[in-house]
Structures are given as structure tokens and as C-alpha cells.
């Protein structure tokens with residue numbers, strides 16, 4: 001939209017400070033945009049430009065052109081129908097044009113009186129029937145034309161474009177833009193930073209707009225390279241800092257047979273090749289005295305829990321404690337149940353046990369469990385965030401395992417590290433079912449070693465995914481009946497309605513009742529909702545696990561990690577409302593046994609009979625692929641890296657300019673240069689990181 005605002009407002013003095021804050025309204029608005037330091041302004045780039053450098057002839061303009069003309073006002077009248085407006089005709093000698101204003105000030109009306117010569121800029125509409133501009137910008141004619149394009153910055157309410165422009169110009173002028181990239185390492189022919197930023201704020205009118213827009217222009221290349229370098233430097237710094245920390249070496253097992261080997265023997269299956277390989281990677285890390293910082297990624301159902309249990313066994317074999325945390329109580333309960341089944345008998349022989357810590361526990365039980373953690377009797381502590389609450393102390397924690405790591409914030413990971421004893425850091429194993437595409441791993445998780453379970457346990461049959469319109473719910477009931485007749489079980493997931501948990505609960509309850517009456521008395525239909533007390537949730541889960549309930553209706557509480565191999569059908573209602581990774585996670589609840597499994601995505605078109613474009617892309621991806629890596633790739637494509645990462649890594653500074661897909665060459669350059677810079681130019685490296693990440697750099701180190 002062309003800027004029509006009263007041009008004079010820019011020159012008004014800034015409003016006075018709001019009481020108590022010491023900041024003017026403008027300053028507060030600038031802070032909201034993250035603009036504090038001079039360099040922040042210099043790096044705040046325009047979202048587009050306006051060309052005010054030229055005056056064109058009306059006769060040369062075409063429908064849709066944004067044009068700047070100088071012309072004489074030949075008529076001006078106030079019209080009241082169909083609504084009040086100022087209609088002005090101007091003539092520049094080549095042709096005439098009608099200008100229409102619905103909102104205008106008396107000063108503007110005066111400026112546009114008959115006989116005046118004005119400079120007008122706006123979008124030209126219409127052709128033969130006569131040209132028109134709606135709400136063009138009007139200035140006095142004859143003022144000197146600018147040499148460069150005019151930047152247009154993204155702004156917020158309360159911060160007028162001309163004010164922001166002025167602030168950015170001043171910040172850019174003040175900012176120290178000394179070179180931080182060593183001359184010998186800069187890409188050949190690279191622009192210097194001063195020239196780069198001056199140009200990107202005020203490009204010369206001869207620039208190729210395409211090169212600015214697709215960011216292939218040398219100035220953009222330089223800027224993106226700088227940004228990627230800052231990110232690589234800060235990640236590498238974090239890694240080097242970790243290398244200076246010490247962790248206990250977890251090696252050696254008691255002569256009388258190791259827990260690790262006993263657990264392996266007790267498992268009802270043998271490990272997949274991928275599980276063995278990853279187990280080896282973890283074992284090697286644990287044997288070092290540098291803290292492990294490893295991400296174990298594997299699609300839903302790839303068997304991460306066993307790998308975690310084996311790592312825990314290694315730790316316990318070395319005489320130390322392990323903590324396993326999950327984001328929800330249900331999930332923690334599942335781990336707990338399984339690990340108890342596997343490990344408790346073996347631990348009991350050693351006078352050890354598994355302890356359980358959650359927020360909703362009764363105080364008495366909790367004290368007993370915390371006591372066991374503190375004395376070291378609990379070799380393994382399983383739970384939610386409660387595990388890292390301040391009150392819990394460990395005798396000798398050496399390994400922390402975090403499931404669904406993206407649900408945990410940086411602060412929680414830090415708190416976990418604080419649980420270490422004798423100045424040693426615990427090893428950290430994070431697990432995730434949503435794989436990170438390679439380019440993202442390279443740039444955002446450079447301080448992370450990644451292990452991948454790229455093989456599913458044998459005997460799984462692929463899940464068939466079907467899209468079904470909400471109007472054909474009856475068919476779905478028939479499908480459920482068919483599965484029940486085979487002795488199988490069914491999940492039904494109700495959508496989350498964000499505004500109201502109460503509505504959520506009502507929907508889920510209604511669905512449960514509807515299904516119960518449709519399926520008849522013999523079928524047990526259970527309900528799981530996040531509002532239910534934990535004990536009740538666990539009871540329902542146990543009933544479903546033991547097949548006392550055949551159908552489980554739930555809100556998204558079952559999203560992660562629940563494991564009932566006899567379940568063979570997953571119905572997701574209002575699937576169009578869910579995110580892609582979330583849908584994939586939900587689907588992963590079935591297909592865990594040998595039975596052929598299916599996932600039905602019920603969708604409800606909106607009033608227009610349509611599903612939004614992004615929603616359609618998500619549903620399409622679900623039907624087309626069951627491969628978690630492919631799903632992650634498409635998710636990234638649909639959402640872009642900002643949102644993709646935002647959901648999982650709060651606090652990670654995102655790339656503002658570089659695009660990991662398009663800029664892999666620059667990323668490689670930055671990866672290559674970062675270690676050299678830290679070694680040979682540490683002061684420049686510090687300056688560079690500070691320039692780009694400023695106060696955010698601290699965050700990265702977590």
C-alpha cells in the first residue's frame with residue numbers, strides 16, 4: 001500500500017515519556033521491534049522499496065503501475081455520494097488522472113486546490129475510461145528527487161514509517177561497521193559491510209529488483225554469509241566450552257554380570273541393526289570424560305525406549321544414577337511401567353530400585369521417592385519436570401535422558417545440568433521422534449551429536465492412511481466395528497479447541513457417548529482428557545493397555561509415546577486443525593504390532609466447502625508418506641524454518657536473512673571458517689558474534 005499518511009507527522013516531536021518508564025512511545029515501539037543498539041538498526045532491513053527517484057509521464061503508465069508524476073490540479077471537488085470523498089483531476093501535459101481521497105485533512109484539500117502543481121505517487125488504475133489513483137501520496141512539486149530508492153520497513157502500530165525511517169538512518173550512520181571477517185577468508189569479491197548495509201537500505205535505482213528480491217545480489221550474499229558465520233561461531237563456542245567440562249566416565253561393570261547384558265537377555269526381541277549401532281555410539285560417548293550431548297532421533301515406533309534403557313543400564317553398571325524425563329505424566333508412566341518390567345527385577349537383585357517423581361504425586365510418596373534419589377538407592381529416576389525441581393537431590397547423577405526433547409525448554413535442560421555432583425556434568429541424551437533435516441541440524445544443532453534410528457523393528461506392516469470427510473462418519477463407525485471383530489483396539493482423537501478446555505471436554509465426552517451407543521454395550525469405550533486427575537488417567541490407560549477398554553477417545557494427551565501394540569486403528573477428528581508432525585506422531589500410536597493398521601483422518605471443510613491450503617498440504621503429506629524424515633521435510637517446507645524450529649526450540653535465534661535450502665554454499669563456508677576464526681582471530685570472532693547475536697548469545701550456550 002502506498003504511504004498516504006500525512007507527511008508532516010514525521011516532523012512532529014516524539015511524544016513525551018510515559019510515566020515511570022523513562023522511554024518515549026517511539027522508543028518503546030522500537031524496542032518491541034528488537035531495535036536497541038545502533039547495530040540493531042543497521043541490520044533492520046527494508047521489506048521493500050519505493051522508487052521516488054523518477055517522474056514519469058502519465059501517458060507512459062499502465063494499469064497497475066506504481067508511478068510518480070508531477071501535474072497541475074485542473075479540478076477539485078467534494079463529492080458526497082456514494083460517500084464523502086475528495087475527487088481531484090490532475091493533468092501532466094501527457095494525460096489526465098483522477099485522484100480520490102476518502103480521508104483527508106483540510107491542509108491536503110488546500111494543497112490540492114485548482115491551479116496547484118503537485119507531485120503525486122500511487123498505483124495507477126484503469127486505462128481507456130480514464131486513469132485513477134486511490135489515496136496517492138501528495139507532495140509539493142519541484143523538490144529535489146532522491147538519488148536512492150526509498151526503504152519501506154516493517155513496522156507496528158504507533159510507529160509511523162517516516163519516524164522509523166529516520167531512526168534507522170540515524171542508527172545506521174552511528175553503527176560501527178568495522179570488518180570482522182578476516183580479509184584472507186572473505187569470499188572473493190565480497191562487498192564490505194559498510195557498503196553492503198548502506199546499499200541494502202538505500203539501493204541505487206539502477207539495481208535489479210529481482211536480485212534484491214531473491215537475495216542473490218552481492219550485498220545480500222555478504223549479509224547472509226555474515227549471519228551464518230555468527231551462528232556457526234556461537235555454536236562452535238558452545239561446543240568448545242562443553243569440551244572443557246568434565247563428566248564421569250561410565251565404564252566398567254561388576255564382575256558378576258552386567259545389568260546391560262542381563263537386560264539384553266530379558267528383552268523379548270533382539271535389537272535391530274540401527275539400535276545396536278546407536279547403542280555403540282552412546283556407549284563410546286559415555287566412556288569419555290567430556291559430557292555427552294547427543295540427540296537420538298528416530299521415527300515413532302523405531303524403538304528409542306530400549307536404547308534409552310540400555311544406556312541407563314550402562315550408567316548403573318558404572319555405579320551411578322540415571323534420570324529419565326518425559327514431558328507428560330502419561331508418557332512418564334509408560335516409560336516407568338516398561339522400565340520397571342524390564343529393570344526392577346534385575347535392580348532388586350542389587351538392592352536398587354526405580355523411583356518415580358511427578359508434580360501430582362502425594363507428598364508422602366514423593367518424599368519416599370526423593371529420599372531414594374538422594375540416598376542413591378534409586379539407580380533410575382523416572383518422571384516429569386518434577387525430577388529437576390530444586391528440592392530433588394541425587395547421590396551421583398551421571399546420565400540424564402530427555403524424551404521428546406523439543407518439549408523441554410533450555411532452562412529445564414540447564415536445571416538438569418545443575419543436578420551434577422562433585423563438579424562433574426551429567427551426560428545428556430535427548431530423544432526426538434521428529435527428525436531434524438540435515439541442513440537444520442548443521443546450523444541450529446551444530447553443538448549436538450546426532451544418532452539416528454533409521455530402521456523400524458521387523459514385522460511391522462505399513463499403516464494405511466485415509467482421508468474421510470466428516471459427513472461420512474458412519475463409514476468410520478463401520479471400520480471400527482470391523483477392527484473390534486478382529487479383537488483389535490481403536491484410538492479416537494478429538495481436536496484441541498484452543499479457546500476453551502471446557503468445550504474440548506464436552507466434545508470428547510459427547511464423542512465417547514455417541515460411540516458407546518453406536519457400538520453397543522459389549523464394547524468398552526474409555527475417555528482420556530487432560531483435565532482428568534492423574535490417577536484417573538493412569539487407570540484409563542491401564543484399562544486400555546489390558547484391553548479392558550477397546551476404544552479410547554481422547555484429546556491430544558496421547559500425542560506422544562503411548563504404546564499399545566494391539567491398537568490397529570487411529571481416527572483423528574478435525575485432522576485439518578493439527579500440525580503435520582503432530583498428525584504423524586498420533587498416527588505412530590498404531591502399527592506397533594504385526595496387525596495391519598490404518599489411520600483415518602476425518603476432516604471438516606469450512607463453510608466455503610474448502611480446506612485451507614496449508615491444511616490441505618498437511619493432509620496430502622500424511623496420505624502420501626509414512627516416513628518421518630519425509631514428513632519432517634514437508635513440514636519444514638509448509639511452515640518454513642522459523643515456525644518449524646520455534647515449536648521445538650524456544651530461545652534459539654533464528655536466521656533472519658539466510659535460507660538454509662538456498663544458501664548451503666554460504667553455510668559450508670561459514671562452517672569451515674568458524675574454527676579457524678576461533679583459533680586465530682578470537683577477538684574478531686567475539687565481536688562478530690556480539691554484533692549479530694548480542695544478548696542472545698548467552699542463550700545459545702545453554
Ligand code: ADP
Pocket residue numbers: 269270271272275298299300301302303304305306433457458561563565592
Ligand atoms: P519410540 O521410538 O517411538 O519411542 P518405542 O521405544 O516405544 O518406540 O518402541 C515401539 C515398540 O517397538 C515397543 O513396543 C517396543 O517394545 C518395540 N520394539 C523396540 N525395539 C524392538 C526390536 N528390536 N524388535 C521388536 N520390537 C521392538
Ligand code: MG
Pocket residue numbers: 304305403561
Ligand atoms: Mg517413545
